[in-house]
Amino acid sequence: MPRFGNQERKYLDEVLASGNLFYAGGEKTKNLCAKFGKMIGVKYCATASSGTAAIHAAIGALELPPGSEVITTPITDMGTVIGPLYQNLIPVFADVDPFTYNITADTIARALTDRTRAIIVVHLAGNPAEMDEILALARERNLFVIEDCAQSYGAKYKNKPVGTMGNIGCFSLNQYKHITCGDGGLAVTRDEDLYEKICKFTDKYYDRTHAGRRPTALAPNYRMTELQAAVALAQLQQLENITNRRNAIGNQINRAIAPLQGITPHKVYPHNFCSYWFTMFRVNPAVLGCSRDEFATALKHEKVPASGGYIDYPLYMEPVFAKKAFFPGGVWPAEVIAGHPVRYEAGACPVAEEVLKTAIRVSVSEDFSDKQVQACIEGVERAYAGVRE
């Protein structure tokens, strides 16, 4: 199926005919927010130029004092932490569950300090994090919760859509996500005050709803245009089909590989609905009789759409973190303000490091036919039989 069709073309034509490509006062941006908010059951929805921008605006809206700590996962996209870093906040990485690959209340608790002010929960690969315990901890410690839902459109935790449980939920519309408008982002919240701050934060802190331009804070220009909103609005019509199909495919693959000794499938709790941006199993090389990379090669030979891991290293081991090279000149203002050294070193989150060394990611796409899914499963089984010989 082509990703874009008549609906996208129609909305784009309408935008061009309207003579206005600017979001404020534009119909498509307004409709996109109304429709997405309604789909997930949240009153307020704001647009941004990317998922990273949506998260930056969300973190900016919290108005945390510079030097505050924000706990998140080391298995995620840079986009999760770019906003906190620009806001002079300190990302602190909590370890992950060995099989869901998400942070948990337990791992977050171990990363808490008296400087912690917020948690950014990433529902990795469309698999919801265990939110009840995380929200309870956040309440107890008076912490904000931002949900990074860039990979988890349509996912549900105990029947609750992800993005609706924390203070703010953020979504990405880049080319590679479940739905796309090239680049774009959405931020949802039930909190009117946070909503207004997010809106201002994506627009130079101009207040377009109350006709006041005079900015009271510093903010970038992260505006979406009517062109992106037109495509995103059309894409929403496909979202439920996409997430249902991905859920069925991911579950089918995970069920099929579960009996294989030495392989542990992506753990999805029965009370959750996973929308599988991908699925990622782990290998035990001692049982399998070969390394992760050798098994990934065997899978390639069997034409399974798989590759080793999701990212090579946890974020804190990337050079930008290891060297704290966030700003030129070797000075990191947040660290200076905090008044104590911050360390990003190998060994900090041993489970995350082990996961990334032993994981194999299998692509999931709504475009896979039943036959292709079956071929993928049989390919895994053949590769498995091959290495176990």
Ligand SMILES: *Cc1c(COP(=O)(O)O)cnc(C)c1O
């Ligand atoms: C894609 C992604 C982002 C960033 O989204 P962009 O639209 O590319 O800026 C943030 N967090 C996660 C988990 C992502 O997968």
